[in-house]
Amino acid sequence: MSEEDLHTCLLLLHFLHLHLNRGLSIRTSRACCVKSEVPSCYLDDKASNGDSCPAISEGYMSLKRFYRASHGSPRPFVGRCSFSSQADSESSTQEEDDLEDGFSELETPANADVVKEKHVDEVNEDELISEPELSEDEDDAEGPQNELELSDIEADIAEKRSAQMGASSALFDAIMRAPGLSVQSALDNWVEGGNELTRSEISLAMLNLRKRKMYGRALQLSEWLESMKRLDFTERDYASRVDLIAKVRGLPKAESYIDKIPKSFRGEVVYRTLLANCVSANNVKKAEEVFNKMKDLEFPITCFACNQLLLLYKRLDKKKIADVLLLMEKENVKPSRFTYRLLIDTKGQSNDIHGMDQIVETMKAEGIELDINTLSVLAKHYVFGGLKEKAESILKEMEGGNIKKNRRACRTLLPLYAAMGKGDEVERVWKACESNPRIDECLAAIEAWGKLNRIVEAEAVFGRMQNTWKKLNAKHYSMLLKVYANHKMLTKGKDLVKQMADSGCRIGPFTWDAVVKLYVGAGEVEKADSILHKATQQNRLKPMFSSYMTIMDQYSRRGDIRNSEKMFHRMRQDGYMGRIRQFQSLIQAYVVAKAPAYGMRERMKADNIFPNKAVADQLVSVDAFRKSAVSDLLD
Numbered sequence: 085m086s087e088e089d090l091h092t093c094l095l096l097l098h099f100l101h102l103h104l105n106r107g108l109s110i111r112t113s114r115a116c117c118v119k120s121e122v123p124s125c126y127l128d129d130k131a132s133n134g135d136s137c138p139a140i141s142e143g144y145m146s147l148k149r150f151y152r153a154s155h156g157s158p159r160p161f162v163g164r165c166s167f168s169s170q171a172d173s174e175s176s177t178q179e180e181d182d183l184e185d186g187f188s189e190l191e192t193p194a195n196a197d198v199v200k201e202k203h204v205d206e207v208n209e210d211e212l213i214s215e216p217e218l219s220e221d222e223d224d225a226e227g228p229q230n231e232l233e234l235s236d237i238e239a240d241i242a243e244k245r246s247a248q249m250g251a252s253s254a255l256f257d258a259i260m261r262a263p264g265l266s267v268q269s270a271l272d273n274w275v276e277g278g279n280e281l282t283r284s285e286i287s288l289a290m291l292n293l294r295k296r297k298m299y300g301r302a303l304q305l306s307e308w309l310e311s312m313k314r315l316d317f318t319e320r321d322y323a324s325r326v327d328l329i330a331k332v333r334g335l336p337k338a339e340s341y342i343d344k345i346p347k348s349f350r351g352e353v354v355y356r357t358l359l360a361n362c363v364s365a366n367n368v369k370k371a372e373e374v375f376n377k378m379k380d381l382e383f384p385i386t387c388f389a390c391n392q393l394l395l396l397y398k399r400l401d402k403k404k405i406a407d408v409l410l411l412m413e414k415e416n417v418k419p420s421r422f423t424y425r426l427l428i429d430t431k432g433q434s435n436d437i438h439g440m441d442q443i444v445e446t447m448k449a450e451g452i453e454l455d456i457n458t459l460s461v462l463a464k465h466y467v468f469g470g471l472k473e474k475a476e477s478i479l480k481e482m483e484g485g486n487i488k489k490n491r492r493a494c495r496t497l498l499p500l501y502a503a504m505g506k507g508d509e510v511e512r513v514w515k516a517c518e519s520n521p522r523i524d525e526c527l528a529a530i531e532a533w534g535k536l537n538r539i540v541e542a543e544a545v546f547g548r549m550q551n552t553w554k555k556l557n558a559k560h561y562s563m564l565l566k567v568y569a570n571h572k573m574l575t576k577g578k579d580l581v582k583q584m585a586d587s588g589c590r591i592g593p594f595t596w597d598a599v600v601k602l603y604v605g606a607g608e609v610e611k612a613d614s615i616l617h618k619a620t621q622q623n624r625l626k627p628m629f630s631s632y633m634t635i636m637d638q639y640s641r642r643g644d645i646r647n648s649e650k651m652f653h654r655m656r657q658d659g660y661m662g663r664i665r666q667f668q669s670l671i672q673a674y675v676v677a678k679a680p681a682y683g684m685r686e687r688m689k690a691d692n693i694f695p696n697k698a699v700a701d702q703l704v705s706v707d708a709f710r711k712s713a714v715s716d717l718l719d
Contacts, residue, residue, distance in 0.1 A: 254279060256289040259301055267304040281314055290324070303328040319349045323357040330361035335370060352383040359389060363396045368662065371396055385415045387423060394426045398433075400663065405430060421447075425458045432465030440465060456482055460496040467503045475504060487516045495528040502532035510536065514545075521545075523553065527563045534567030542567050558589045562598045569602035577602040592623065597631045609638040613647070617654075626658050633669065640669045643676030662691050664699060671702040680708030 255274065262270030275281060286309065293302040306325045309315045322345045330338035338358055345354060355378045362371035375389060390412050397404040405427075412419065419427075424447040431440040444462065447454065454462075459482050466475035479497055484490040487497075494517050501509040510532045517525045526549045533542035546564045549556060561584045568577035581599060584591060596619050603612035613635050616627055636651040652670050660666065667688055674681040684703060688695060695703060 253285055253288045253292065255281070255285050256292045259289060259293065259305060262301075267301050268308045271305070271308050275314075283315065286315065299328050299331040303332050317349065319351050319353050322349050323353045326354055326357045327361060330358065330365075335361060335365060335367065352378065352386070355381070355383065356386070356389055356392070360392050363392045365659075366396065366400060368396060368400060385411070385417055387412075387417050387420045390417055391420065391422050391426065394423065398426055398430050402430065402434075419450075421452050421455060421458065424452060425461055428458065429461050429465075432461065432469075435469065437465065437469050437471065456493055456496065460500070463496075463500050464503075467500055472504060475500070487513060491517065491522070491525075495522075495524045498525070498528040498532040499535065502535035505536070507536050507538070521548065521552070523549065523560070527560065530563045530567060534570060537571070539567065539571065539573070556587070556589070558584060558591050558595045561589060562595045565595070565598040565602065569598055569605050572605045574602060574606040574608075591619075592625055593628045593631070597628045597634075600631045600634050604634050604638055609635060613651075620658075629655075629660055629663075632658075632660065633665065636666070636669050640673040641676065643673055643678075645673045645677050645679060648673035662693060664688075664693050664696065667691075667693060667695075668699050668702065671699065671706060674706040675702055679706070681706040682708055 255271075258270055258274040258279075259267055286305075289305065290302055293299070293305070303325070306321075306328060309321075310317060310325070315321065326338050326341060326345075329341050335358070338361065342350065342354060342358065355374060359371060359374045359378070362374055371393065375393060378389065379385065390408055393408050394405060397408065411417075424443060427443050428440050428447075431437075431443060440462070444454070447458075459478050463475050463478040463482070466472070466478060479500060482490075482493045482497060484493070487494065494513055497513050498510055501513065510529075514525075514529050514532075517529070521529075526545050529545045530542045533539070533545065542564060546560075549560060561580060565577055565580050568574075568580065577599070581595075584595070589595075596616055600612045600616055603609070603615065616631055616635065619625075620627055632651055632655045636648055636655075639647040639651060648670050652666060655661075655666060667684075671681060671684060674684075681703070684706065685695075
């Protein structure tokens with residue numbers, strides 16, 4: 085275990101220990117024992133790699149303090165890391181799914197659908213949503229989360245009404261019939277036709293639009309309601325607008341809108357909405373600014389806000405997790421189930437199974453039940469950690485004794501059993517769903533059969549989907565496309581993409597990612613690069629981070645410095661900055677080419693990135709001014 089990991093582990097366990105000091109003692113490993121003083125770097129101006137810091141009792145780290153240190157000091161952070169290089173696609177998808185509350189429900193990975201600011205006025209806002217999450221006929225097992233809806237009561241009414249009358253409403257249908265940017269005129273006609281506009285009707289329409297990720301239309305609805313004074317806006321209504329603006333037009337426009345909200349409604353819910361969208365965009369600087377703004381406004385520090393920062397730092401800067409935990413300790417913020425799940429996943433990604441198990445014990449001791457989402461995180465890390473007996477025990481617990489009655493677990497069980505190579509278990513679970521499958525179960529089955537190299541079965545499930553649902557969206561096609569990509573089945577992949585186009589699917593970043601991997605897997609890197617570049621220009625949408633990295637890594641392995649630098653530049657243009665993963669791939673191109681990388685350290689410093697051990701070793705080998713043993717002798 086590195087000194088950095090030890091530091092984070094010590095502080096994490098210290099934090100959890102303080103929440104268990106009502107009679108419970110934590111068993112710790114020799115490497116992770118709690119002491120009265122711990123080697124901690126609080127990321128202030130004096131900290132450096134290996135420095136010791138004051139005892140915890142002498143200095144709790146406020147978010148303001150480490151924000152100033154990170155953005156006001158020329159010294160880059162110690163131990164910055166990106167999990168994109170460590171976690172597989174399942175991990176990154178889980179992170180996105182774990183964003184809590186209505187304004188961050190099940191989005192495509194990190195800003196996949198955000199359009200560059202300069203193009204916003206040119207684009208049909210509804211077209212910004214490249215791939216609706218749900219098809220019209222889909223059965224959503226869990227339903228959308230309602231944190232941002234017009235009010236908890238009305239949202240609950242809308243849910244009940246939705247259950248009674250199906251997933252649609254007259255207002256929603258009117259919005260769906262309206263083309264593009266004419267939603268507001270369609271709403272005028274709808275009201276002129278004598279239709280009653282109740283809050284429950286509005287809430288139900290908004291739920292349906294959000295469920296389908298049609299944020300452009302939802303924003304037009306919200307704007308129409310306010311401009312026509314059809315609704316007395318509450319703080320949650322304004323928060324919903326902030327969320328939609330952030331999703332459709334970007335963070336700066338959302339922040340500007342907050343200044344226009346009446347001061348009496350400019351509360352904690354509004355600002356935490358902005359904070360969650362900053363986290364969704366992986367914008368560390370802006371997230372810290374918003375968090376500190378909330379402190380300056382003397383809003384209470386909530387578990388929700390801390391969880392958002394933990395989620396952000398789990399992705400981009402693991403070392404800062406300890407600082408958030410210290411802040412929670414200082415402010416007496418009790419961790420939620422989601423907090424524990426984040427910490428469990430963080431330890432699992434670091435391959436610290438013992439630390440992960442300790443957090444589980446702490447969670448149980450606090451009386452917090454391990455829900456199916458937490459169990460799935462545990463099972464995933466046991467599977468990939470090679471602890472198959474523990475994984476099987478968790479999976480059986482998730483099944484609950486009767487898989488047919490516990491259908492919610494199926495979509496998680498299928499890919500996990502496949503990852504363990506248990507085809508018979510995949511068959512058993514799929515049989516429980518096969519007579520009346522939900523669409524998420526079908527997608528999980530396609531993924532599972534793909535992992536087991538059983539392409540025929542995966543194609544059969546996809547065929548079942550086509551026969552069951554009237555119209556599949558691009559996400560559904562992309563699951564099978566990923567299977568083809570993983571098995572280097574270029575011809576079948578091309579045919580499927582053509583089928584998508586012929587069916588009228590709106591193809592966006594999620595599909596591009598699968599197509600890029602399909603061509604890269606077939607050795608056609610330049611073709612993948614060309615496709616991604618053309619798609620970006622034609623659609624003005626932002627590709628996924630993984631799409632860029634898939635191509636860049638191939639150029640890097642070749643020692644192709646020119647194309648690696650080109651890809652690095654394109655990523656920066658699209659807002660992907662400040663990640664060590666990008667530099668790691670870029671520097672590797674210089675390493676393979678055996679060429680000096682002039683100014684690379686300065687470039688990293690400008691992005692406030694401090695090299696980890698692996699990158700530091702790379703930098704040494706491409707340092708144009710390093711001295712060899714022979715040069716020392718000659719000198």
